[in-house]
Amino acid sequence: MNRQIEEPLSTLEQFVRDFAEARDGAWDQIEPRVYDVLIGSEITRVAFDPEALPEHPQAQLASLGSPLLDSLLADAAERWRCARFYRVGLNLHPHDLGSRFRQAISLSPTAIGSIRRVRTMNCPQALFWFKATFVSDQKEEEILLMGIDLHSLREVRHWDSLLASSGLSELPETHLPEARHVGLIAGYRCARDRLAPTVAALANTRRREWSGRVATQIQRMSAYYSRLREEANESFRNGDDAAPSRIAARRDAIDREERLRTAELRQKSNLRVQVKLANLMIVQQPKLLMSVAITDKNRPLGLLEVVWNPLSEAIEAPTCPACAQPTFALRIYRNSLVCASCME
């Protein structure tokens, strides 16, 4: 069968091709959606379409959740835990930074900001993928991404556009100096701290859901033990030959067993959470670092560092010189620039 129209590659096909090449292997397309893939010394026929399987009975199906794809994904995740890229294709020459600054930052009416210096620098963006495992009498996993700009130690908000595959390159477009930044360990600690509330919320949701199920199980269990106690009493009332002391002992045994089983069930349903770093990516993203001189009635108030982010095409909130919190509004207070909360 010869298809005239070329179908776009599916993400899975692209992944398998890339994976084979990255492992110094090769791939050969036999027909649309059927490949021979050489990885290591092994050639595997791979079909991305289940309908192709009857024609290629020796082929392995590559679909999400298939054993073949699971093993390739696990191999890739294990092999390449860390990746480094440069973000390319950004406009590093925005028009009229001065008016953009005036629009974005609110200053006291008498204050003036003038840009003294603009430097285009790489700001390393560290993206941490964490695997959170929630274990009780069942187990669930979630992959969570937290990105930290190592220059500003702020969370990366636009990581989806940062990671746009057409914008990532292993080589820089232009060689740029790196902006001052914290190390990876400090970035990791920051990412972990930022992620903690999310993990806690996910754990609480599960605890609520799962404990509801446990409560039902406990209810069923105590109904069962009530019936057993009822039967024990019944046999006493019916004047069966059992002595009263034996009936009491039987009831005690039932009570003990119920307490034990309930405690076991509660113990088993305690939720435990484990968070592990799974993958790391560093993306060098060019940003424009501006030095803005602030004056008030011709009186110099110092320099403010302001960052233009070419990815979001916006000015990032500068840090308040007094409390280091990000802010878009700076006022003059006792001859220095401060944010609104520092004036209170």
Ligand SMILES: [Zn+2]
């Ligand atoms: Zn402040």
